[in-house]
Amino acid sequence: MTAVAFPSTSESRTPQQVWRRVRGVLCAVLVLVVGGVALAAVRSGGQHGRLDPRSADPQGSRAVAELLDERGVSVDVATTLEEAAGAAGPDTTLLVTAPNLLTTGQQRRLRTATADSAGRTVLIAPDGPTAARLAPGARPEARGPVTARAPGCSLPAARAAGSAELGGIHYGTDSPDATSCYPDDGLAPMLVLPGRGAGDTVLLGSSDLLHNDRLDQQGNASLGMQLLGSRPHLVWYLPSLDDPSAAGGPGGQDGIGGEGAGGASGFLGLIPQGWLWATLQLAFAAVLAAVWRARRFGPLVTERLPVAIRASESTEGRARLYRKADxxxxxxxxxxxxxxxxxxxxxxxxxxxxxxxxxxxxxxxxxxxxxxxxxxxxxxxxxxxxxxxxxxxxxxxxxxxxxxxxx
Known part of the structure; x- marks a missing residue:
């Protein structure tokens, strides 16, 4: 046996054969890419996202914003800490939709701006470290389902609204002046902490009652409008990763993944809705493809070869395998x-x-x-x-x- 260069055999695929084999997969990928781009373009027009007062999506909050506007409450959207902190005042309600997304430094600056403002601050589902900085005296104790609950407190807004859909994070407090509403086993998904002067801080364990698709359920609309419309001016703060204060300023170097950013809550808030369902669909499609392309189990059967293979060609193929594997x-x-x-x-x-x-x-x-x-x-x-x-x-x-x- 001599060392020679192996010529091309009948097993070598031509470019045409390769193209016929992969063109189906390439076409499927192209359709997915085009569909994704088209869907993104459609969704980008007039739709902004969860808890956005400009969004008409089911989990947007355009409905409650329009109701407040009809009652004479001006609604302004803020996407930076500078805008939100600068707007704090006795005639302003500041709604923070994602407080866990703020860094430690941002949370401290926001607390400084709102502590002496004599206005109202509404926080949506702050976790432990966030609640400790923005609402001292409140601590998350448990989680529960979002369901219709009775007020169970003397707060005028809650008594006027009646039953409302609350849940999510349940808070406890040692403050004797705090008001716990819609309680569940001694813990409350809605907690009101009095501040200096006429100001206060409201903690909501979930944002469901402000969503477009839930606003007409129970007393959600009444409770949402009274909590957000107690002052003539509402600043709807949507924390953004593009906020320059997240990278600089006091404590800004803590970053989005650390304690000040709310940890996993902030990260999960960035994932598009429906990701779990999409993942399950992709996994199911992968299983179907594997079953389709897999070998069929069962006894081996013999069949006549369509062509006669020369012994020299078999020897050459085996030698090439040995050589490739060294x-x-x-x-x-x-x-x-x-x-x-x-x-x-x-x-x-x-x-x-x-x-x-x-x-x-x-x-x-x-x-x-x-x-x-x-x-x-x-x-x-x-x-x-x-x-x-x-x-x-x-x-x-x-x-x-x-x-x-x-x-």
Missing amino acids: ARDRAAATLRSATRTRISPLVGVSTRDADSPAVLLPAVAARIGDPCRDPGALLFGPAPADDAALVLLTDQLDALEREVRTS
């Missing part, structure tokens, strides 16, 4: 085994004993008649160290077989 040991073992099988009948040894050095080697040595030669290194020796040694071994095995046949 398996000189396997190639040498195969060559030696084939040589032993062919010469064993010539020296009077059965093929069952062809792999036994104690039986085969004495017979081969007696046949070649040269006591100085040791056929054991050729027939049972170690694997060659490189390709040149493998080629040399092949030549030596051929020479040994010819000698046994002619002697």
